Amino acid sequence: AQKVTQAQTEISVVEKEDVTLDCVYETRDTTYYLFWYKQPPSGELVFLIRRNSFDEQNEISGRYSWNFQKSTSSFNFTITASQVVDSAVYFCALSEAGRDDKIIFGKGTRLHILP
Amino acid sequence: DGGITQSPKYLFRKEGQNVTLSCEQNLNHDAMYWYRQDPGQGLRLIYYSQIVNDFQKGDIAEGYSVSREKKESFPLTVTSAQKNPTAFYLCASSGGLLEAFFGQGTRLTVV
Numbered sequence: 168a169q170k171v172t173q174a175q176t177e178i179s180v181v182e183k184e185d186v187t188l189d190c191v192y193e194t195r196d197t198t199y200y201l202f203w204y205k206q207p208p209s210g211e212l213v214f215l216i217r218r219n220s221f222d223e224q225n226e227i228s229g230r231y232s233w234n235f236q237k238s239t240s241s242f243n244f245t246i247t248a249s250q251v252v253d254s255a256v257y258f259c260a261l262s263e264a265g266r267d268d269k270i271i272f273g274k275g276t277r278l279h280i281l282p
Numbered sequence: 283d284g285g286i287t288q289s290p291k292y293l294f295r296k297e298g299q300n301v302t303l304s305c306e307q308n309l310n311h312d313a314m315y316w317y318r319q320d321p322g323q324g325l326r327l328i329y330y331s332q333i334v335n336d337f338q339k340g341d342i343a344e345g346y347s348v349s350r351e352k353k354e355s356f357p358l359t360v361t362s363a364q365k366n367p368t369a370f371y372l373c374a375s376s377g378g379l380l381e382a383f384f385g386q387g388t389r390l391t392v393v
Contacts, residue, residue: 173324176322202381202382204384209386210370210372210386210387210389211384211385211386211387212372212374212384214381214382214383217380217381258324258325260382269327269330269338269340270315270327270374270376270382271327272317272324272325272326272327273324274322274323274324275324275325
């Protein structure tokens with residue numbers, strides 16, 4: 168079955184610390200897509216990254232980096248040198264190719280960056 | 283500008299009433315989605331549509347209905363059968379397994 172687990176409900180770190188948000192997924196498909204979204208207090212979800220199942224290269228975008236490991240079905244997200252503006256709820260999501268394009272989300276991790 | 287527009291931003295419903303949440307997109311996306319967000323529950327899929335005049339139930343479709351008469355529009359009706367409708371509702375669209383783009387959401391409150 169299609170499932171996304173974000174075990175960390177809430178995390179607090181002091182500004183400038185690094186923080187990693189965990190995401191574990193379950194799927195029967197060999198072709199699938201993984202996503203991360205950020206939800207600031209305004210409520211609108213902001214797309215951060217998409218990764219397909221055939222591309223296990225890690226990606227870095229500024230202070231953000233993502234570690235995709237098929238062997239452990241994980242797609243973790245790291246923020247380096249965190250800033251107060253990073254405070255938000257972060258969602259990991261999964262879409263299985265060929266299965267109605269349905270996108271399933273995890274329950275999210277609320278991240279607090281303390282000044 | 284291209285994007286997704288949800289309206290209204292805030293909506294109040296009396297018990298026993300049906301209400302309709304609007305979602306319009308001008309991104310020419312085929313797929314559209316409705317999610318419900320409750321505190322601590324993340325995003326749960328209500329309905330989704332891959333093409334005009336076709337839609338599928340998500341995980342929590344009971345008490346909701348949708349239509350997809352036009353590619354640009356995917357309105358969601360919260361019926362009186364939905365016993366706990368107070369929540370934040372998010373509409374999204376995507377173009378074929380690409381990332382989904384979200385509207386700003388509608389916060390529905392039962393009064």
